[in-house]
Amino acid sequence: MDVADVSGVPTWFAEHLREGGIESLYPPQAEAVDAGVADGRSLVASIPTASGKTLIAQLAMLSAVDRGGKALYIVPLRALASEKREEFSAFEAYGVSIGVSTGNYEDSGEWLAEKDIIVATSEKVDSLVRNGAPWVEDLDCVVSDEVHLVDDPNRGPTLEVTLAKLRRINPNLQVVALSATVGNAATLAEWLDAELIDSTWRPNELRTGVHYGQALHFGDGEKRELRVESSEKPTEAIVRDTLDDGGSTLVFVNSRRNAEGAAKRLANTTANGIDRDERDRLEAVAEEIRAVSDTETSEDLAACVEKGAAFHHAGCSSEHRSLVEDAFRDRLIKTICATPTLAAGVNTPSRRVVVRDWRRYSGDVGGMKPLSVLEVHQMMGRAGRPGRDPYGEALLLANSYDELDELLDRYVWADPEPVESKLAREPSMRTHLLATIASGFADSRAALLEFLDRTLYATQYRRGSDGSDNLERVVDSTLAYLERNGFIERGDSIEATNLGHTVSRLYLDPMSAAEILDGLKGATDPTAMGLYHLVSRTPDMYELYLRAGDREEYTMLAYEREAEFLGELPSEFEEGRFEDWLSALKTARMLEDWASELEEDEIAERYGVGPGDIRGKVDTAQWLLGAAESLAGELGLDSVGAIREARKRVEHGVGEELIDLAGVRGVGRKRARRLYDAGIETRADLRNAEKPVVLGALRGREKTAESILEAAGHRNPSMDDITPDTSVAPDPPTERESTPDSGEDQASLGDF
Numbered sequence: 050m051d052v053a054d055v056s057g058v059p060t061w062f063a064e065h066l067r068e069g070g071i072e073s074l075y076p077p078q079a080e081a082v083d084a085g086v087a088d089g090r091s092l093v094a095s096i097p098t099a100s101g102k103t104l105i106a107q108l109a110m111l112s113a114v115d116r117g118g119k120a121l122y123i124v125p126l127r128a129l130a131s132e133k134r135e136e137f138s139a140f141e142a143y144g145v146s147i148g149v150s151t152g153n154y155e156d157s158g159e160w161l162a163e164k165d166i167i168v169a170t171s172e173k174v175d176s177l178v179r180n181g182a183p184w185v186e187d188l189d190c191v192v193s194d195e196v197h198l199v200d201d202p203n204r205g206p207t208l209e210v211t212l213a214k215l216r217r218i219n220p221n222l223q224v225v226a227l228s229a230t231v232g233n234a235a236t237l238a239e240w241l242d243a244e245l246i247d248s249t250w251r252p253n254e255l256r257t258g259v260h261y262g263q264a265l266h267f268g269d270g271e272k273r274e275l276r277v278e279s280s281e282k283p284t285e286a287i288v289r290d291t292l293d294d295g296g297s298t299l300v301f302v303n304s305r306r307n308a309e310g311a312a313k314r315l316a317n318t319t320a321n322g323i324d325r326d327e328r329d330r331l332e333a334v335a336e337e338i339r340a341v342s343d344t345e346t347s348e349d350l351a352a353c354v355e356k357g358a359a360f361h362h363a364g365c366s367s368e369h370r371s372l373v374e375d376a377f378r379d380r381l382i383k384t385i386c387a388t389p390t391l392a393a394g395v396n397t398p399s400r401r402v403v404v405r406d407w408r409r410y411s412g413d414v415g416g417m418k419p420l421s422v423l424e425v426h427q428m429m430g431r432a433g434r435p436g437r438d439p440y441g442e443a444l445l446l447a448n449s450y451d452e453l454d455e456l457l458d459r460y461v462w463a464d465p466e467p468v469e470s471k472l473a474r475e476p477s478m479r480t481h482l483l484a485t486i487a488s489g490f491a492d493s494r495a496a497l498l499e500f501l502d503r504t505l506y507a508t509q510y511r512r513g514s515d516g517s518d519n520l521e522r523v524v525d526s527t528l529a530y531l532e533r534n535g536f537i538e539r540g541d542s543i544e545a546t547n548l549g550h551t552v553s554r555l556y557l558d559p560m561s562a563a564e565i566l567d568g569l570k571g572a573t574d575p576t577a578m579g580l581y582h583l584v585s586r587t588p589d590m591y592e593l594y595l596r597a598g599d600r601e602e603y604t605m606l607a608y609e610r611e612a613e614f615l616g617e618l619p620s621e622f623e624e625g626r627f628e629d630w631l632s633a634l635k636t637a638r639m640l641e642d643w644a645s646e647l648e649e650d651e652i653a654e655r656y657g658v659g660p661g662d663i664r665g666k667v668d669t670a671q672w673l674l675g676a677a678e679s680l681a682g683e684l685g686l687d688s689v690g691a692i693r694e695a696r697k698r699v700e701h702g703v704g705e706e707l708i709d710l711a712g713v714r715g716v717g718r719k720r721a722r723r724l725y726d727a728g729i730e731t732r733a734d735l736r737n738a739e740k741p742v743v744l745g746a747l748r749g750r751e752k753t754a755e756s757i758l759e760a761a762g763h764r765n766p767s768m769d770d771i772t773p774d775t776s777v778a779p780d781p782p783t784e785r786e787s788t789p790d791s792g793e794d795q796a797s798l799g800d801f
């Protein structure tokens with residue numbers, strides 16, 4: 050089918066696609082058109098990776114806009130929001146306006162009312178709906194990308210509830226749900242009252258198999274030799290073999306540490322396969338990587354990249370990740386060793402994919418657990434670049450003949466699992482029921498049940514096998530919890546209390562709010578440590594894990610600083626609770642180190658984490674402390690001031706005395722310290738400062754000095770003809786500056 054033949058789609062679109070080399074529709078895309086995707090019909094498209102789901106979404110959105118409507122594209126990850134924005138920005142030349150909203154939860158997003166197409170994460174859409182953004186009522190088309198993630202215990206419920214709300218607000222809403230191939234696509238279609246496209250078509254052939262011994266064993270029975278030299282590991286042999294053929298390899302492993310280790314080893318293999326020109330270009334990429342941050346992760350990554358290999362995991366900052374992805378797409382980097390984050394949708398196809406680890410540590414089972422078929426198939430689906438490779442190959446690795454059999458059975462020949470709603474999990478139910486009540490969406494038990502009947506949970510599990518109503522049961526127990534903790538009141542109708550409204554607006558798990566309120570009660574003058582610990586032990590903070598030896602260290606610290614904790618230290622005999630307390634303490638001490646101006650790489654080293662992790666914890670702590678501040682304010686507690694100070698220290702990563710200075714745009718933690726040491730202690734000092742002193746403290750950087758003075762409100766910030774007072778900056782000006790307050794581009798809340 051030619052795109053120009055699709056009725057309902059603006060005429061320029063066919064032209065635009067043709068310029069991008071797309072002449073005719075792929076078969077699943079043509080099926081989608083036949084099913085009415087360009088005429089406002091709802092659709093679930095369950096098709097393999099790289100089979101052109103985005104175009105299906107575009108057909109739906111552009112036809113909706115052409116009819117005078119408005120479309121929303123929901124992405125599962127922030128990183129994907131910017132990727133989509135770039136992809137859709139080409140439409141602006143044709144008069145279609147695009148808005149992206151991933152920012153903080155309290156942004157009401159009114160400016161989005163003007164936009165034709167809006168891109169946002171599901172968390173952001175949820176918060177916009179809660180805060181009553183008026184344009185939500187004007188939506189005609191909603192696309193949900195990677196909808197199989199409704200299965201995710203942490204983030205799935207938000208997506209599920211958000212889609213249910215959007216459909217309730219707009220009864221005629223077109224929902225286009227894009228999914229990986231899953232076991233129960235028909236259930237998703239039933240849930241969304243949508244047509245179903247369930248296809249296994251791919252633009253290029255994907256061959257899947259297992260490497261064992263000296264050969265590749267494909268699922269279709271073919272066997273091909275791939276020798277592993279005695280000095281090599283199987284992954285090295287595969288990467289070498291692919292490289293000999295001019296191709297690149299994606300290697301999936303199960304942890305960050307393994308990703309880094311594998312990349313370092315594989316760098317020796319790829320180093321042999323790059324030419325002089327590539328080496329020069331790789332060195333330039335490595336330089337850019339080093340310039341992102343001063344940490345060991347950054348240095349290690351750059352060292353690998355120089356040799357043509359890279360690692361990619363959630364501990365890398367987002368700038369690192371996109372530099373690596375770009376260089377891989379440009380075929381400069383020959384292999385990426387990644388944790389499954391990369392499989393979640395970022396577009397980096399390669400000739401071969403190796404799923405090296407098919408088990409991953411799971412806290413739930415306290416040991417290694419096999420990956421799901423869905424996950425492994427998603428990773429495998431990255432193999433083969435359409436238009437470039439005739440086919441892609443995806444391989445698992447076996448150590449024994451038995452394992453070869455097992456892997457063929459378990460993954461190569463297996464169908465992906467069905468997706469299952471996780472809405473009934475307690476944190477999800479608590480959060481979403483409170484939000485639904487607080488936003489006035491439902492004011493009675495019956496109305497709640499009626500609304501929740503539109504969720505996937507209801508489609509799948511409402512009726513128990515004994516005929517009982519599961520939905521009623523979880524709703525009743527959750528309402529009881531919310532009432533007991535003072536978040537709702539029940540009379541003739543159900544209403545949120547003031548506290549309940551605040552908690553919902555702050556986007557907190559009600560249990561986090563209860564923990565925070567409990568801790569703050571009776572604490573008149575809490576220390577920063579006490580507050581960091583308090584927010585670290587709420588269910589909204591992912592705590593740092595305790596490693597071998599940590600238990601002893603943090604137990605000692607717990608007793609040493611017992612007086613600072615808000616709430617009773619649990620007894621060592623309460624295994625689980627005590628352990629959680631110590632994990633929270635480890636997290637809290639990391640925050641304290643950050644707020645005491647410890648260098649980023651020292652923190653990374655001390656806690657065994659990457660810069661992205663530090664940023665993630667800092668962002669979460671900032672949000673939770675902000676929430677604590679609002680709650681304390683609501684209840685008129687004395688601790689508000691102390692909480693604000695602790696929050697500002699975390700925000701800027703500085704000691705108390707630097708808060709004022711570090712808040713000036715462009716200053717940041719390191720420069721604030723240098724200015725302070727040069728005698729400039731406050732924003733007001735900066736406004737009236739001697740310019741040679743400022744320039745000296747900023748190590749002669751004129752542009753920086755000018756913009757900082759301007760931000761501070763200096764009458765004449767110009768540094769023309771100013772000689773720096775070098776007596777105030779004893780260190781040579783060679784140190785690379787990092788600006789920790791450029792939070793926008795760092796991995797943070799919403800990224801995983």
Ligand code: ADP
Nearest residue numbers: 071073074075097098099100101102103104435
């Ligand atoms: P998915 O989201 O299904 O993983 P994408 O939508 O990202 O896949 O598409 C994968 C690639 O295929 C993109 O580079 C896209 O430009 C290309 N593509 C999509 N549809 C067509 C088509 N009909 N003809 C040629 N290339 C296409």
